Structures are given as C-alpha cells and as structure tokens.
Amino acid sequence: MTDxxxxxxxxxxxxxxxxxxxxxxxxxxRYYIQCGQEVIEAGVSGKIMYSSENRLGFPAVGDMVIVExxxxxxxxxxxxxxxxSVLVRRAAGRHAGEQILAANIDYAFVVMxxxxxxxxxxxxxxxxxxxEGGIRPLIILNKTDLLSxxxxxxxxxxxxxxxxxxxxxxxxxxxEKGADEIKKELQAGKIYCxxxxxxxxxxxxxxxxxxxxxLAINPLSTASAKGIHTTTYRQLIELQNGSMLIDTxxxxxxxxxxxxxxxxxxxxxxxxxxxxxxxxxxxxxxxxGCAVIAAVQEGVLAAxxxxxxxxxxxxxxxxxxxxxxxxxxxRQFGRMIKEYKQxxxxxx
Ligand code: GDP
Ligand code: ZN
Numbered sequence: 001m002t003d004x005x006x007x008x009x010x011x012x013x014x015x016x017x018x019x020x021x022x023x024x025x026x027x028x029x030r031y032y033i034q035c036g037q038e039v040i041e042a043g044v045s046g047k048i049m050y051s052s053e054n055r056l057g058f059p060a061v062g063d064m065v066i067v068e069x070x071x072x073x074x075x076x077x078x079x080x081x082x083x084x085s086v087l088v089r090r091a092a093g094r095h096a097g098e099q100i101l102a103a104n105i106d107y108a109f110v111v112m113x114x115x116x117x118x119x120x121x122x123x124x125x126x127x128x129x130x131x132e133g134g135i136r137p138l139i140i141l142n143k144t145d146l147l148s149x150x151x152x153x154x155x156x157x158x159x160x161x162x163x164x165x166x167x168x169x170x171x172x173x174x175x176e177k178g179a180d181e182i183k184k185e186l187q188a189g190k191i192y193c194x195x196x197x198x199x200x201x202x203x204x205x206x207x208x209x210x211x212x213x214x215l216a217i218n219p220l221s222t223a224s225a226k227g228i229h230t231t232t233y234r235q236l237i238e239l240q241n242g243s244m245l246i247d248t249x250x251x252x253x254x255x256x257x258x259x260x261x262x263x264x265x266x267x268x269x270x271x272x273x274x275x276x277x278x279x280x281x282x283x284x285x286x287x288x289g290c291a292v293i294a295a296v297q298e299g300v301l302a303a304x305x306x307x308x309x310x311x312x313x314x315x316x317x318x319x320x321x322x323x324x325x326x327x328x329x330x331r332q333f334g335r336m337i338k339e340y341k342q343x344x345x346x347x348x
Pocket of ligand 1: 202
C-alpha cells in the first residue's frame with residue numbers, strides 16, 4: 001500500500017501486515033482489536049493522535065479499524081472506519097469536552113432499577129444521548145423482584161406516560177424474569193449496549209445472558225480476554241448467536257454535549273406541540289401564545305416533563321456556547337446569587 005510508505009520509513013518495527021477488525025476493549029488508550037481469530041493489542045498512530053481535534057477522532061469500543069502489525073506482535077491503529085452511530089457524553093467537569101462511550105451501536109438498553117434509583121429525569125438524559133447518537137432505545141426496568149405488583153404497575157405506567165413509544169421490559173437478574181424478552185431482541189450482527197447508573201444490575205443482566213446456553217460467549221473473545229480485568233472499562237463481547245454486547249460501566253454522571261436533535265427526539269410530543277407556538281424561536285418559558293405552556297395548563301403535558309426538557313435544552317445550549325459567552329453567563333449567574341443573598345440578608 002503506497003499511502004503507508006512514509007510512515008513505514010519512520011517506524012522501523014512495522015511489518016507491513018495489516019488487518020481490519022473491531023475494537024473490543026479500551027483501556028487507557030490501549031485498544032484490543034479482534035482481527036479474525038486473534039486479538040491484537042494496539043495504540044493509535046501519530047497521525048490519529050495529532051490530527052484529532054477532540055476525542056471523537058480516537059477509536060472507541062465498537063469501532064472498525066485498520067491495524068498494522070508491529071514486530072513485537074502488538075499493533076498500530078492506522079485508520080478508523082466511518083461510524084454508523086456513536087454514544088457520546090460530556091466528560092466529567094463543567095468545561096470538559098466530549099467522551100465517546102461506544103461506537104456503531106444499533107440498540108441501547110437503558111437499565112433502571114425499580115428501587116431508589118428510579119428516575120424519569122435520568123431516563124430522559126440517557127434517551128437524549130442515545131437518540132443524538134443515532135441509536136434506538138429500549139428500556140429495562142430491573143430488580144422488579146423487589147417490588148410489589150402494584151409498585152411494578154405504577155412504575156411501568158410512569159415510564160409509559162413519559163415515553164409512550166419505547167418498548168419496556170420488566171426484568172430481574174435475580175429471578176431471570178424478562179431474560180427471554182431481552183434475548184428475543186438480540187439479532188446476529190447487531191451491537192447492543194447496556195447503559196444506566198452503576199448498581200442498577202447491568203453486569204448481572206449481561207452475566208445472565210452470557211451464562212445461559214443459547215447465548216454463551218463466543219470462545220474467541222473469552223480466550224482473548226483472559227487475564228484482563230473487566231470492571232472499569234468498556235468491553236464488547238460476542239454472543240454465540242452472533243450479536244454483540246457492550247457494557248458501559250461506571251457512569252456516575254451523564255452530561256450532555258450539544259444535543260438539540262436528541263432532545264427533540266426524546267421529547268417528540270413537546271416538539272410537536274411547539275409547532276403551534278406563536279413565535280418560531282419560542283423558549284416555552286414565558287412567551288405569549290406558547291402552545292407548550294398552554295398544554296401544561298390544560299393538563300395535556302406533564303409540568304415535570306417540560307421542566308426537564310428545559311433543563312436539558314439549557315445544558316445543551318450551554319455546552320455549545322463560546323468560552324466568552326459561558327463566562328458572561330457564569331458572571332450573570334454569580335450576580336444573581338449575590339443579589340439574592342443580599343436581599344435575603346436585608347429581610348432577616
Ligand atoms: P451494575 O453496576 O449496573 O453492573 O450492577 P450490578 O450487576 O453490579 O448489580 C449491582 C447490585 O444489584 C448487585 O449486588 C446485584 O446482585 C444486585 N442486583 C442486580 N440485579 C438485581 C435484581 O434483578 N434484583 C435484585 N434484588 N438485585 C439485583
Ligand atoms: Zn412555546
């Protein structure tokens with residue numbers, strides 16, 4: 001291949017042998033790539049490292065990449081194939097950039113647990129990054145064994161009222177309830193991810209799926225993953241029916257990047273109602289002739305849903321601001337707090 005001749009001259013240990021494979025694990029910028037029967041450990045080329053403007057230019061679990069073998073048996077990732085979808089969140093920290101959770105996912109299972117973790121607002125947040133990334137969502141309500149039948153029905157209703165069109169699977173990793181329904185969703189060649197707060201039971205559900213006979217893990221991947229610890233980073237496993245699962249562990253915080261399209265799709269009912277607002281740039285907060293506020297007043301739209309929509313829109317817009325705009329906004333906010341405190345003090 002002629003396009004490599006330059007880099008070959010610089011990197012004496014390259015062998016010229018290449019393969020195209022999928023990133024199945026990522027661990028501090030070392031990647032494990034399934035190339036046919038073998039798994040090769042690789043870093044990224046200098047070109048990828050220095051030409052990427054942000055994290056989106058780096059490989060992620062699920063990506064298809066071209067790897068060149070080095071003489072020591074490891075590899076260099078030369079090229080990322082175009083992605084069909086990408087799951088992105090804002091990395092922790094107020095001014096942090098984007099972080100890719102996984103690439104090329106077809107369906108995302110949002111796992112919630114029926115105990116104290118249950119939060120429709122957090123569900124909206126997950127759905128936003130899922131839709132924004134071009135992925136289709138399903139919802140799993142786990143730990144239903146801890147709930148009375150009435151509680152189960154009540155929570156299911158709450159989810160359905162908030163998101164009528166998204167399939168919901170009632171599950172328990174403990175009793176295996178819902179396992180068959182989840183299995184039925186898994187198609188060969190498709191990639192699924194499990195996303196949700198830590199502790200909701202993602203690993204337990206995945207273990208249930210991979211532990212059962214029909215969905216045992218493909219021996220290829222298990223052999224390769226031997227000796228690699230699996231708790232703190234993302235990993236893709238292939239099931240014997242040819243479907244692939246990605247666990248995204250340890251998400252304590254899912255901040256939004258610019259996600260306006262994802263928000264509009266998550267809150268498709270609000271987007272629809274907003275068509276009837278008097279002003280095209282209506283913010284649905286105080287404008288006259290706002291159809292969205294009217295819908296809340298008429299009881300057609302839940303006030304909490306609008307509130308969360310506005311919160312997520314605000315977060316998405318804040319992310320897209322230029323630095324000086326953010327500083328201005330932060331200063332305004334600071335002034336507001338100060339004024340509030342002063343007024344409060346005077347009153348006392
Ligand atoms: P993850 O952080 O989302 O991967 O959650 P884990 O799979 O590690 O589960 C967290 C805890 O919840 C563990 O103690 C599990 O045994 C427990 N757990 C998981 N699923 C269920 C379930 O369906 N019912 C009950 N009662 N406990 C569960
Ligand atoms: Zn409006």
